[in-house]
Amino acid sequence: MKSPRDNWPEPIVRVQSLSDSGISTIPTKYVKPLNERPSLSKFSDVNIPTIDLEGSSNCEEISEACRDWGFFQVVNHGVPRELMDEARQVWREFFHQPMDVKQSYGNTPKTYEGYGSRLGVEKGAILDWSDYYFLHYLPGYLKDHNKWPALPLSLRYVTFLFSYFDTIYISHLKI
Known part of the structure; x- marks a missing residue:
């Protein structure tokens, strides 16, 4: 039996699907109040x-x-520029796959890990206008390779290399 934490409070519609549908206005559940919107004037000397x-x-x-x-x-x-460029490219390829492929890695309120469009479970929450992919690779006990996409073919390898570099550098920090 599923617990309430296993289900989203409202149906999930991926932002890319909304954008691709040709809508002419952004749905209100994605429109933040004026005082919560980013403003360049607030950050001129950041x-x-x-x-x-x-x-x-x-x-x-x-x-x-x-x-x-x-x-x-x-x-x-120490992460080579080539690896960063390859990671950017392979994740771009992931996000350009058909929705059903991406959706097979969909996240849940219980983990948030995977392909997602919302981070909150509160009904009626104002959402960010974005889709994302969230992976745990550190600490190792949270890593779930079942959530690492199999396509594009090089994605798991590139993600593994990134986790390898992170592990090396974190192990050198003296906290």
């Missing part, structure tokens, strides 16, 4: 924290960036 893994960056800088910003940019991480 300096996103940059963590240089080759330099003198340390865990305190990472901790501060996470605490103050919630994210940061990493430079000199």
Whole structure:
């Protein structure tokens, strides 16, 4: 028997399907109130924290960036440019596959891992106008290779290489 956490509170319609359908206006469940919308004027002098893994960056800088910003940019991480380009390309290919292929990797409210369009389970929530693919590869006990798409053929390999680089660099951090 499925628990309530296994089901979304409302039918899921993928954003790409809506976009491809030729709708002329964005449905209201994707329209955020004015005060919640991003604005360039709010961020004119923003300096996103940059963590240089080759330099003198340390865990305190990472901790501060996470605490103050919630994210940061990493430079000199050692991931080859070619791998980053290949990852971008192979995930683009995934998102251009037929909907039924992508949907076979659909996420659930229980895990969020997989192909998805919403991160909240609250009924009537205002949603982001995006589809995404969320994978766990660290920590290892959360990794579920069944959620790693089989197509395009090189996607699992490229994702494995990324997880390999992350594992190496995280193991070098002294927290």
